[in-house]
Structures are given as structure tokens and as C-alpha cells.
Amino acid sequence: MRQLADNVWHFDNLGIVNAYLWKWDGGLSLIDTGPPWTVKRILQGIQEAGFRPEDVTEILITHADADHAGGLKALRDATGARVIVHAIEAMFFKGQWKRRPNLRHPLGILYFPFHVLLSNTVFRIPRVRPDLLVIDEEVLDNGLQVLHTPGHTPGHMCLYSKEAGVLFVGDLINHRGGKLALPPAIFTPQMEVVKDSLRKVARLKHVEMACFGHGPVITEKAGEKIRAFVAKVAPPRKRRAGPRKVQQREGVPRQPKAQVPKAKITLEEGKK
Numbered sequence: 001m002r003q004l005a006d007n008v009w010h011f012d013n014l015g016i017v018n019a020y021l022w023k024w025d026g027g028l029s030l031i032d033t034g035p036p037w038t039v040k041r042i043l044q045g046i047q048e049a050g051f052r053p054e055d056v057t058e059i060l061i062t063h064a065d066a067d068h069a070g071g072l073k074a075l076r077d078a079t080g081a082r083v084i085v086h087a088i089e090a091m092f093f094k095g096q097w098k099r100r101p102n103l104r105h106p107l108g109i110l111y112f113p114f115h116v117l118l119s120n121t122v123f124r125i126p127r128v129r130p131d132l133l134v135i136d137e138e139v140l141d142n143g144l145q146v147l148h149t150p151g152h153t154p155g156h157m158c159l160y161s162k163e164a165g166v167l168f169v170g171d172l173i174n175h176r177g178g179k180l181a182l183p184p185a186i187f188t189p190q191m192e193v194v195k196d197s198l199r200k201v202a203r204l205k206h207v208e209m210a211c212f213g214h215g216p217v218i219t220e221k222a223g224e225k226i227r228a229f230v231a232k233v234a235p236p237r238k239r240r241a242g243p244r245k246v247q248q249r250e251g252v253p254r255q256p257k258a259q260v261p262k263a264k265i266t267l268e269e270g271k272k
Helices: 036-048 072-079 106-119 191-202 222-233 267-271
Strands: 002-005 008-011 019-024 027-031 056-060 082-086 132-134 145-148 157-161 166-170 174-176 179-181 209-212
Touching: 002 209, 008 036, 008 209, 019 036, 019 166, 036 072, 056 072, 145 191, 166 222, 174 209, 179 222, 191 222, 209 222
Parallel strands: 027 056, 056 082, 082 132, 166 209
Antiparallel strands: 002 008, 008 019, 019 027, 145 157, 157 166, 174 179
16 A cells, blocks of 8 residues: 555556545545455555555445456445446446457467356456446536546546546556557457547646556646547547538447437328
């Protein structure tokens, strides 16, 4: 457990994944939970930081991967905290959607049988009814702003405090070997949508610290490093002449267009 700022702590002993504590007037927000077998480490880390499990008043999940949400049910029971997820991502926790690898990727096809086995056993996403569903740009009571950043999963979200200059990135960006990287293609069905999400995050004005789901935290000038990375992997789209064609993105729900009934002309009206 490592304190990064006055109100931010990093669970740095969970293996390949990270979780964080965010302190605010209403208590503590736990951001992601790690897999099921790290629950004891998280509870121990909370105590090492000088808090009690019941001081955690809410658990925010960036996305429904088992390495980020596998311990959700156990930690909710241990803390009594309310669960907050993006409104789209809630479908996974309700059991109405199932997480799948990228079946357009050759490795995704090869991995799929193992994924089915693991997702039904050690990497099972817990069935939990969220207490609060949030949407893009919503500012929570804890001061964090929700940024809907789909692509890795349909309801992936980042969490941002402009005042503190802190961005909780989830799996939108990986930080490995001292370099920023896209999320693994084998687990990311919509990489082009990820790039749109990256452009969105790159527009944030004040990001001093970036807290990643995987890899070490960047504690200084994180926004500059993220913008430089995005400029390489997701440069601005070129504007096309003429009307823009709206494309349906698989996995990201889109509201259907209103259907306007056509006027009916009777035989007698047609003769007039």
C-alpha cells in the first residue's frame, strides 16, 4: 500500500493489476477490486493506511473484467459500500451480457475455449446489483467526473478530478516497461472505439497524475505524456466533405431513430 497524494492511495501488491483509494468528505472510494484472491490484501491495505473497512463508503468499477471486479461481491460484503458502475457496464454484473475476447483476432479465437472455462470458474464476474448507475460527464458526490471511454468494454469508464489533477485510467491505456500502450488487442473487441476514447482523454486540460489499471502510476506531467502517446496511436480524424455517415459500433448501444408513420392514401382520395 503506497500513498500517492493527500487523498490517493495505491494498492501496489495485487500482482499485475492495480486498485486505488480516493478519500473525500463522505469517506473512502475504492476504485476497482482486483481478482477474488486479492480481497484480503485490499482489506489489509485499508488498515495499513489507517482506516477501517467500513470507512469505504463506495466501490467504483472501471469495467467488468474479472481482474478488476472479481473481488467486488466479497469487498461489498466486508465494507457495506455501495457499488457504482457505468450504466452500460451494469449489464455484465446483472448477468445479461457475457465478456468475450476479440474474436476478430486470431489469438482471440484460439483463447476462446480457455476464456469460457476461466470465466465460469476463477475469473467469474460476480453477480452484483449496482447501487448507482452513472453516465458520461456526470460528477459524483466524491468529486470525480465520469468519462465514458468504451472500446475495451462497452461501458468502460475513467474517473477524473480536475481539481486534484488525477485521472484513474482503468484499462484504456496500459503502462508497461516505462511505455504507454493500447490495451491488448486480444481482449479489446473495438480498438477503433478505444482510439476515439483516447482522443477524448487527451483533451483533458489538467492531468498531473495518471493511475493505470496495469503498470506504475505516473505522478508528474501525466497529461503531457498521455497527449504525446495519443498523438502517435490515435491522431485526429481527417474531416470528410459532405454529410457524415453514422456507423453502428458493435457492443456500444445506440438509440434507434424515431419511426415516423407514412401517410396512407385511400382509393377514393387517389381519384380526387
